[in-house]
Amino acid sequence: MTVVTGPVWWDGDMALDPDATLGEAGEFGLISQLVAQFGEALADDEHVLVGPGDDAAVLRIRHGHVVVSTDMVVEGRHFRRDWASAEDVGHRAAAQNLSDINAMGGTARHLTIGLAAPADLPVQWALDFARGFAAECATVGATVVGGDTTRADEIVIAVTVLGQCTVSPVLRSGARPGDVLALTGRQGWAAGGLAVLGRGFRSPRVLVEAYRRPEPPYAAGKEAAEAGATSLIDVSDGLLAEAAHLAEASGVAIDVRTGAFEVPEPLVAVGAALGADPMQFILAGGDDHALLATFPDTGSVPAGWQVVGDVREGEGVTVDGGAYDGPTGWTHF
Amino acid sequence: MTVVTGPVWWDGDMALDPDATLGEAGEFGLISQLVAQFGEALADDEHVLVGPGDDAAVLRIRHGHVVVSTDMVVEGRHFRRDWASAEDVGHRAAAQNLSDINAMGGTARHLTIGLAAPADLPVQWALDFARGFAAECATVGATVVGGDTTRADEIVIAVTVLGQCTVSPVLRSGARPGDVLALTGRQGWAAGGLAVLGRGFRSPRVLVEAYRRPEPPYAAGKEAAEAGATSLIDVSDGLLAEAAHLAEASGVAIDVRTGAFEVPEPLVAVGAALGADPMQFILAGGDDHALLATFPDTGSVPAGWQVVGDVREGEGVTVDGGAYDGPTGWTHF
Known part of the structure; x- marks a missing residue:
């Protein structure tokens, strides 16, 4: 193996001081x-x-x-x-x-x-x-x-x-009516941390750290593929926004059940402190890089995943069976 | 084959006007x-x-x-x-x-x-x-x-x-003393065009166009590899600067012979108009994406390449056997 690492211009003696630009x-x-x-x-x-x-x-x-x-x-x-x-x-x-x-x-x-x-x-x-x-x-x-x-x-x-x-890649477009929707990884934590930072606070520390250093479930994508996931996406910009991508690419409707999420205690605390519904962090938060997938049935959902909704005929995303008019995620322009 | 082209949000009727941001x-x-x-x-x-x-x-x-x-x-x-x-x-x-x-x-x-x-x-x-x-x-x-x-x-x-x-890639580090240095593609044209634009002119048009739309010799890299090139680089930032990269990575000296270049007529004209030596565009110009290579001998240099120098024991780049104190290329910071 040849690793070309390029010319080394500096040694210890020549190194610039730490404030060098x-x-x-x-x-x-x-x-x-x-x-x-x-x-x-x-x-x-x-x-x-x-x-x-x-x-x-x-x-x-x-x-x-x-x-x-x-x-x-x-x-x-x-x-x-x-x-x-x-x-x-x-x-x-x-x-x-x-x-x-x-x-x-x-x-x-x-x-x-x-x-x-x-x-x-x-x-x-x-x-x-x-x-x-x-x-x-x-x-x-x-x-x-x-x-x-x-x-x-x-x-x-x-x-x-x-x-x-090394297995067939799982696209956004394979969800079918009757599939279940499942999530793995932290969700809403980074959004909670960002909300805290935006108000000038530094705690709860666990949320701020979740924003600063996400912990994506890196092994879960391949596991989902091997378990027969029909569609798969990571939650970068917001859970409902990503669910909408799955729904659109697959030509189906997706219903998300808020009761399926256990709201983590730090999110409850931040919601109380900021006067916000902590479920909003979960539904519209990104940046944790959780994975959202659909599986043919609950029996095929791997350990570590939480069933949070289901796939239906139709189009668009509903929450608890109805329209949702809160924020769904982040847009860049 | 499945090409996922993503959701199409617009059709002709919905398209924004041409000035939309x-x-x-x-x-x-x-x-x-x-x-x-x-x-x-x-x-x-x-x-x-x-x-x-x-x-x-x-x-x-x-x-x-x-x-x-x-x-x-x-x-x-x-x-x-x-x-x-x-x-x-x-x-x-x-x-x-x-x-x-x-x-x-x-x-x-x-x-x-x-x-x-x-x-x-x-x-x-x-x-x-x-x-x-x-x-x-x-x-x-x-x-x-x-x-x-x-x-x-x-x-x-x-x-x-x-x-x-599909052939062994040609690195910067393979030049050996005794090799010849060769160039293919336009060199100095884009730099000439840039100099013209910088003075507020739009001609010679052929140079301005060379700056706006370079015509790299795309087939030449693979040809050089198949012909046994010992080192290879593209001229992005300046011919002498790139020759210096070859020399440093290979641990050799390179001499560039100005007499080997035929100075194209438009560069002569621009040099006269701007009071510049047209050879500077050739030696320090980038952006044409010409290729610079070394070959074991003149016999192995493919058609379309011009021998412009040679490889020697030592380090650094010389021009016509001596030190060169003009600009050698572009640096980004």
Whole structure:
């Protein structure tokens, strides 16, 4: 295996001080330091024939199909530097992308990162971001194989993730009337944390941490595929919004039952403190990267999943059998 | 083959007027229109099992290794809307990425696009961009399989390209003393066009067009690999800068001979008009996405390549055997 790690411009003696900016480090100084964050995992990845430092990375893909997805993260829209550390942002950006492969029933393997940032961004921010990103990838055994850096007025992070499907991928379009709707993973916690931060608070800490570092159920996508899930999606933008994607792609109606959710105690507390119905965090919250799936019957729902509704003839999403006029999720424009 | 093209939210009657902004179209309106730009080519691509519209695309990769590269393009830094049409920017963004696969000796197959843009950007700009992007991809038979859109203060485009190598990829690190250095493709034309635009002129038109729509030698990378090239890179940021990358990665010195270049007439004219040495456009210009390679001897250099220097013991890049103190290329911070 040849891992091309690119020129190393800096050694200990030459390293800039911790407050150095991207502008002071320069493009190649930045890249070599970023690559160093990813290099250790790369050295152990026998599927990477050529890593960062050449015109492109080269990957060994022996069998199965390649699954690919791209997501962007923008400062001020997807994160705030005063609400989440650079390392947190790295975890979140990785989690968001790894979750897309999870939501196909695949296994995430390799990622590239595009980082556009102002010249006055501290190098340390970029390195902390990269460390968090690499740590999140390590939880599923995925590695960063390449990327690009450039200057921009605000921080824009673009991640592409490549995965493998060794079982048939589960699409959004397979739900059929009579199926049951099931959820796995935390849901509403990140939204609760975001609501808390938006009011200037830092507790309940468990919700704030859930927002800062989601814990997606990474093993559950493949399990769902193997258990015969008929459709599958991750909850990025809101549970009802994602249910609507399933319903639309499958040409069915979906009913969500609020009574099926156990409202976690921290969400009850936040609801009381903010004068909000905690069920709203669950129904409209994203960013936990829970998985939402349909299965042919309750008997095929794997352990760890909660049945939260059912699939019917028709179109659209109802809540407890009726129309729902609260927020359903997040839109980007 | 199942191509999931996602929900179509608009038909002719519902379409917004041509001046509609991204904010008015909304995320899903924008996405469905963008996907329509790419859908026709996708329908013919038997390697795409799942296209845009699900959590991830699914690609059939039967043999060979997967080559992957990511590049970003930022308004005001990589393009100006008054210097290039949206369609031109699409061509350029695609060309820049396709060229990275070319520079590995591979064949570009699939791309994803991340588009971050202000809410007041006209939808028409995004659609024209997508049309130019798709047209450039079509020249090599590659298709767009997915992406993401989000809001940002400035336009940031992140492209990831996946290709296949069916011969051993050619890295930057294989040049050996005694090799010859060779170039193929236009070089200096885009830089000449950029210089002209920077002074407020629009001619020579052939240079301005070369900047707006580069014509990379897409077939040449694989030809070079098959001809036994020992190292290979594309000229994105400047010929001498890229030669320095080859020299550093290979642990060799490279000498570039200015006498080997025939200076094209339009560059002579621009040099005279701007009081510049036209050789500077050739030595420091990027954006044409010419290919620079080393071969074991002149006999192995394929037709269409020009020998422009040689590889020696040592380190660094010299011009005509001596130090060069002019600009060597573009740096991003």
